[in-house]
Amino acid sequence: MSSAAIDYAAVFQALPGGVLLLTPQLVIAEVNEALLQRTGRERHQLIGRCLFDVFPENPDDPDATGMRNLRASLERVLATGRRDTMALQRYDVEPPGRPGVFEERYWSPVNAPVLGPDGQVQLIVHRVEEVTEIVRAGTRNHGGDRERMEADLFHRAQELQEVNDWLRRSHDREREVVLALQEAMLPAPRLVGHHRAAVRYRPAVGALNVCGDWYDLAELPGDRMAVAVGDVVGHGLDAACVMGQLRSALSAATLVTRGPAQALEVLGIYARSVDGAESTTAVQAIVDWTTHTLAYSSAGHLPPALLHPDGRVELLDQATDPPLGARPEHVARPEADVAFADGAVLVLYTDGLIERRHEDIDVGLARLAAALTRHLGADAETLADALLAELLPPSGATDDAALVIIRL
Structure with missing residues (x-):
């Protein structure tokens, strides 16, 4: 079997030991089934949350040092870029539905870095083997010979690290395939008519977090240009393949429809027949340099930003409708028009550029507007x-970011 045929996500979930994937901010990016079972948690309770918010230390036990030791180990990995194998740790866990009540638990942890092209830590593989029953049995049968048990468990953790190394290599291979696929399907920067757009795409830092963000540019009859961005729900190869299908479909629809609203209507109908396309967001704008107007329509996407020559930033949010495939029946989508002056700047983007967990979206939009105003006049x-x-x-962001900028 070739490496390309391996379903690495399925392998990750099937690993017998508990594994968390952590961002450099120690936010949980992914978790496997074994860890969920051992901690009694559900996936939605962990993803996107800080590790130590989900698993706090027992405040009533003065000897509880598991959280402090684990934090120190993770910080060593971030600082050195090297694997850190920890000694046996007591790290008590709150049972589900019983906050403030802690069960005595023992773990054998290993923390391994996933390095990016720049040599910096982009992800930490946190692998834990629960040994609570072994410790309890050893205490009963060996008179509490904890040192000997810790030594045995340390060697066991070293053997388990081979699994961590294989997991990291698997993630790296999947990431390379997804990024190559995205690069092949997204259009390169080029002149559209006599206008040039600046385009950027930045993938998420986590190997399993590479998503389906996309952009598209098309020349239309007259001095007009169509520009769009979109975001497919999900991660990995499936999201990248859906992204390619939707981008191509929208590009084709743009050439035969009368405006962005109709183009998104056609795309929405098509999305119903594509597995994984449900709830995709997209926005399209058509720029007309002859009339100095642009028409736009949004399918649940963040509003484009129009930077006027006087420094004012206008969010184009007057034609927003639900994401693709969200309605069971066809409904005409809204469309709005706005005038622009020479020297204005149109900015389309995906949520990875501005959204932050635990932060209101308006804060991110205000941050974008302030940055645009600071760079008024830049090409x-x-x-x-x-x-x-x-x-x-x-x-690095934990979500992809696509960006298109056109000086009008």
Whole structure:
């Protein structure tokens, strides 16, 4: 069997040991079934939350050091980029539905870094083997010979690290395949008519987090251009394949419809027949340089931003409808028009650029508007680089970010 045929996501879920994938901010990016079973948690209770918010330390036990030791180990991995195998740890866990009540639990943890092309830690593989019953049995049968048990468990953890290394290599291979597929399907920066757009795509930092963000540009009759961005729900190869289908379908629909609303209507009908396309968001704008107007329509997507020459930022949110495939029956989508002056800038983007967990979306939109105003007068390429530098987290985003900028 070739490596490309392996379902790495299924392998990850089938691993017998508990595994968490953590961002450099120690936010849980992914979890496998074994860890969910051992901790009595459901997936939605963990994903997107800080590790130590989900698993706090027992405040009533003065000898509880598991959280502090684990945090120190993870910080060593981030600082050195090297694997850290921990000694046996007591880390009590709250049973489901009983907050504030802690069960005595023992774990053998290993923390391994996943490095990016720049050599920085982009993801931490946190592998734990629960040994609570072994510790209890050893205490009963060996008079509490804890040191000998810890030594045995340390060697066991070293053997388990081979599984961690294989897992990291598997994630790296899947990430490479997904990114190559996305790069092949997304259009390269080019002139559309006599206008040039600056485009950027930044993948998520996690190997399993690469998503289905996309953009598209098309020249239309007259001095007009169609520009769109979209975001497919899901991750990995499936999301990337759906992205390619929807991008191609919208590009074709744009050439035979009368505006962005009709193009998104056609795309929505098509999306119903594509597995995994449900709830995809997309927005399209058609720029007409002859009339100095642009028409736009949104299928549940974040509003494009129009930076006027006087520094004012207008969010184009007057023609927003539900995501693709959200309605069981066909309903005409709304469309709005807005005038622009020479020198204005149109910005389309996906949520990875501005959204942050535990933060209201309006905060991210305000951050985008402030960055646009600060760089008033910059050319499209310079502005695109500035927005990525200022808006994306220094350690990388946990969601993809696509960006299109056109100076009007």
